[in-house]
Amino acid sequence: MNAALKAAQTALNAIILGKEAQLRLALTCLIARGHLLIEDIPGVGKTTLALALAKVLGLDFQRVQFTSDLLPADILGVSIFEQASSSFRFHPGPVFAQIMLADEVNRASPKTQSALLEAMEERQVTAEGETRRLPEPFFVIATQNPAHQIGVFPLPESQLDRFLMRLSLGYPPVVAERALLMDRDRRDLLSELAPSLRAAELLELQAQARDVKTSPALVEYLLALLRATREHAGLRQGLSPRAGLALRRAAQAFALIDGRSAVIPEDVQAVFVPCVSHRLMPANEADGGAPTAEEILASVAIP
Amino acid sequence: MLPRPALTDYLPHRTLLRLLAVLLVVIAPHLWRLPWWEGAAVVSLVVWRGLASSRQWGLPPRFLKLMLAIAAFIGVYSVFGRVTGQNAGIALLVLMLALKLTEMRSRRDVMVVVFLMYFLLATHFLYSQEMWTIAYLFMSVIAITSVLVDVHHPGEPLPLRTSLRLGGRLILHSLPLMVLFFVLFPRIPGPIWGLPADAGPTRSGLSDSMTPGDISSLILSSEIAFRVRFEGAPPPKKLLYWRGPVFREFNGRSWNQSTQDLMDRTWPVAELSGEPTRYEITLEPMRNRWLFALDLPDPRQLPMQSRIDRMATVVVDAPVIERRLIRWASFTSYVLEPELRPRDRERDTRLPPGSNPRATALAQSWRTQGMGDAQIVDAALTMFREQPFYYTLEPPRLGTHSADEFIFDTRRGFCEHYSSAFAVLMRAAGVPTRVVTGYQGMEANAYGGYYLVRQSDAHAWNEVWLEGRGWVRVDPTSMIPPSRIESSALEAMAGNEARDRLGSLERAKYLLEARWDWANARWNEWVLGYGPEMQKEFLSRFGIERQRQMLLVLTAGITLALLLVGWVAIRRAIPPRVTERALLLWRAAAKRLAKSGYVQRPDEGPRDFVDRVVSREPGLFEPLHTVLDAYLRLRYSGEQSPTLEHEFAAAVKRIRRV
Missing domain, CATH: 1.20.5 (Single alpha-helices involved in coiled-coils or other helix-helix interfaces)
Known part of the structure; x- marks a missing residue:
């Protein structure tokens, strides 16, 4: 099982060069049954990452480019009257894929956004009075452009919370970029990629991640971190219990990828920033008094 | 000589500026009372300290500081003639506090300055305990406490609002304790605390002798002498004579109390009749040794630490330097000393020989006409009423024979002149007479249901002793009809009647003053008046x-x-005691590594720490990885294995010093 996981990581690293840490976190997110928000400028490989993940894990993939006129039905699916059977037939939307890339999610209207986010949370879709389960595994990668732009609907805080992690890829390092420029086109490489894991194996990994041990000493550390965000004067509110659970889930998955059966503080530290940074609300936007997730992490002693 | 080191402040510049500002606020009220050079010195020291911090000037060398301190002592001594006592002591304290700025360098110095500020703040009480003073002190205490908060705040100074809010909250937390102490701490009657002789606010008031001109300065002062609250209806205006010091020694010019009387501890005989008038007086501190009461206070119900003297004035053992609430019962109908002792008769008819010959002749002529004592009194009063005597606050100066000149030449004066001249006439005719000073009349406050007696109500009148009636009050000044009162005096004396004719703006001002005084009266009654008597009464309600x-x-x-x-x-x-064996062993390992200079950061995970050490000290790879593996398994994987613990302990011992 772990060999397959290693192979998947190697394959991914061959496609997206110089981003081992981010790829590992993306994989962690997937194994922790969370959804991923990538916040980055266009062209750094967000779509390629999503495609590569789908390919390596042997999952089917759908991509939706979000625009302001996108309707919920465009994502969830719609019932169409078929003359042959003279009945309505449900045509599932892109959300019924195992990996869905929601590109520029903040361009869609709040109505569409919440339709997607609801589906993400419930892992099911209710259309025309019928509830349909989404496939397992189900993983949404949403991207958004961080620069301030006209005509975007920023995701509200409550919906940001639905994403287990927020990552940004950033520019590749020079060595990786040189290789990228000299090598063949990434899309060609993608098409040659063989799946390293089957969907059933992935589900098995997700189940294993839930069994990774979190000792009382580690729970104390998690509590100390949560308390630090709640007691800090620079933050409007601290992390919610849901954020605490998410943090534990991510740390468990991270430990699993590392080949361990127990979480250690380093796992928590590795996932803390991507899990938490989009959940911290500064008390006062104007002054720079709010701490970053990194500062919180550095201020809390490991018990 | 070595160059002096540039100033490196313990405090951030902004915190220092705040401290200096608060220092000025705390010293400010004292500045008006201090000699001008001292105010200038204090302000320039504060300004210098602010500049020294921003421009990195050095602090002065030791001998200069010593010289400044000596100069401060000399300066204070040259002004006050002493370096102790209330005024001189505070002057010295303020100077020394400002001089402390020249050596404020370390945390300890800053704390000294902060606590001196608290102490200095308390000295304001020696001068004033008014409501606005309390408000000012409250603000200042918050400001000082916020400085204390700032001083203890590491790194960047807090925003001003945050530290003020924190300081305010600390003070609010301490309020319940303050109230508890105020209510429960034993109140000590009078100033037993050895307050210095010059303690207390300086106020005007009646003095212990009467020379023409004394009272006129009082009449122009609208300061409050005392406030009165009656239990029932107030007595009629003609009885509103508030008795103060009584004078019976005349030297031809001024009236005095004799030491003989001050030593006399006997009581006068008084026959009291009717129902007493009960009332409360809040007496302003006037540094006098007597209390004011309506004629005649019940000698059986005197306030604490007071006695009634031979002339029926209530005297206290120590001067009144704190505002005092006194309950009185007075009998307005009385016979004071039905029998006059022969030696008193002799003293109360004594005049300096050869003085005031014309007045003496006039009085003796009445006696030779065969008039009795009562008729002689009437004759003198009739003279004042019918002859052209005028009431004025600007009387001509009188010479040696003051009564003669007043009765026959100038005929212009005020209560002192009338009572003095009247007493001379009576004594010349052989009628025992003395001069009584005190206050006459009162003014109602529009809100509080109480009355004000101001310094402008100061008055002097007489008492004559008549057979069968004892000492009888006679007020010669009241004989002057209003038409013969000069307008300036009329204005000064304008009482309640004049208020009704005020314009609306003046009326509003008057009402505002009345409201303010009402608030002050409440303050005096409930806070400042909370003395031993009130405390006893209050606490007895709780058993x-x-x-x-x-x-x-x-x-x-x-x-x-x-x-x-x-x-x-x-x-x-106290952190909870660690009993977890794995953690104890890990700490032992970390301690060993710390000896080699590898200290685990609090936020550093065990694996990261081991990796960091091993990357620098590959020789420690084996023991450290055994330690790490054991620690992670025991502490985070929940394994329980005595053999593993044993290996752990052994591996810890293998960590050498590098």
Whole structure:
């Protein structure tokens, strides 16, 4: 099982060069049954990452480019009257894929956004009075452009919370970029990629991640971190219990990828920033008094 | 000589500026009372300190500081003639506090300055205990406490609002304790605390002798002498004579109290009749040794630490330097000393030989006409009423024979002149007479249901002794009809009648003043008037009858509160004892590594720490990885294995010093 996981990581690293840490976190997110928000400028490989993940894990993939006129039905699916059977037939939307890339999610209207986010949370879709389960595994990668732009609907805080992690890829390092420029086109490489894991194996990994041990000493550390965000004067509110659970889930998955059966503080530290940074609300936007997730992490002693 | 080191402040510049500003606020009220050079020195020291910090000037060398301190002592001594006592002591304290700025460098110095500011703040009480003073002190205490907060705040100074809010909250937390102490701490009657002789606010008031001109300065002062609240209806205006010091020694010019009288501890005989008038007086501190009461206070119901003297004035053992609430019962109908002792008769008819010959002749002519004592009194009063005597606050100066010149030449004067001249006439005719000073009349406050007696109500009148009637009050000044009162004097004396004719703006101002005085009266009554009597009464409502009991309750309460606070603090401060074997072993390992200079950061995970050490000290790879593996398995994987613990302990011992 772990060999397959290693192979998947190697394959991914061959496609997206110089981003081992981010790829590992993306994989962690997937194994922790969370959804991923990538916040980055266009062209750094967000779509390629999503495609590569789908390919390596042997999952089917759908991509939706979000625009302001996108309707919920465009994502969830719609019932169409078929003359042959003279009945309505449900045509599932892109959300019924195992990996869905929601590109520029903040361009869609709040109505569409919440339709997607609801589906993400419930892992099911209710259309025309019928509830349909989404496939397992189900993983949404949403991207958004961080620069301030006209005509975007920023995701509200409550919906940001639905994403287990927020990552940004950033520019590749020079060595990786040189290789990228000299090598063949990434899309060609993608098409040659063989799946390293089957969907059933992935589900098995997700189940294993839930069994990774979190000792009382580690729970104390998690509590100390949560308390630090709640007691800090620079933050409007601290992390919610849901954020605490998410943090534990991510740390468990991270430990699993590392080949361990127990979480250690380093796992928590590795996932803390991507899990938490989009959940911290500064008390006062104007002054720079709010701490970053990194500062919180550095201020809390490991018990 | 070595160059002096540039100034490196313990405090950030902004915090220092705040401290200096608060210092000025705390000193400000004293500046008006201090000599001008001292104010200038203090302000320039503060300004210099602010500039020294921003421009990195050095602090002065030791000998210069010593010279400044000596100069401060000399300066204060040259002005006050002493370096102790209220005024000189405070002058010295203010100077020394400002001089402390020249050596404020370390944390300890800053704390000294902060606590001196608290101390200095308390000295304002020696001058004023008015409501606005309390408001000012409250603000200042908050400001000082916020400085204290700033001083203890590491790194960047807090925003001003945050530290002020924190300071305010600390003060608010301490309020309940303050109220508790105020209510329960034993009140000590009078200033037993050895307040210096010049303590207390300086106020005008009646003096212990009467020379023409004394009272006229009072009449122009609208300062309040005391406030009165009656239990029932106030007595009619003609009885409103507030008795103060009585004079019976005349030297031809001024009236005095004799030492003989001051030593005399006997009481006068008084026959009291009718129902007493009951009332409360809040007396302003005038540094006098007497209390004012309506004629005649009941000698059986005198306030604490007071007695009634031979002339029926209530005197106290120590001068009144704090505002005092006094309950009185006075009998307006009385016979004071029905029998006059022969030696008193002799003294109360004595005049300096050869003085005032014309007045003496006039008085003796009345006697030779065969008039009785009462008729002679009437004759003199009739003279004042019918002859062209005028009431004025600007009388001509009088020479040696003051009564003669007043009665026959100038005929212009005010109560002192009339009472003095009247007494001379009576004594010349052989009628025992003395001069009484005090206050006459009162003014109602529009809000409080109480009355004000101001310094402008100061008055002097006479008492004559008549057979069968004892000492009878006679007010010669009241004989002058209003038409013969000069307008300036009329204005000064304008009482309640004049208020009705005021314009609307003046009326509003008057009402505002009345409201303010009403608030002040409440303050005096409930806060400043909370003396031993009131405390006893208040506490007896809760069944605490004796001071011993109260002290016991207070001590027990405070001890319990402190114990509770201490217990909570200790419980919080002491970390729970570690019993987990894996953690103890890990700490032992970390301790060994710390000896080689590898200290685990608090936020550093065990694996990261081991990786960091091993990357620098590959020789430690084996023991450290055994330690790490054992630690992670025991502490985070939940394994329980004595053999593993044993290996762990052995591996820890293998960590050498590098």
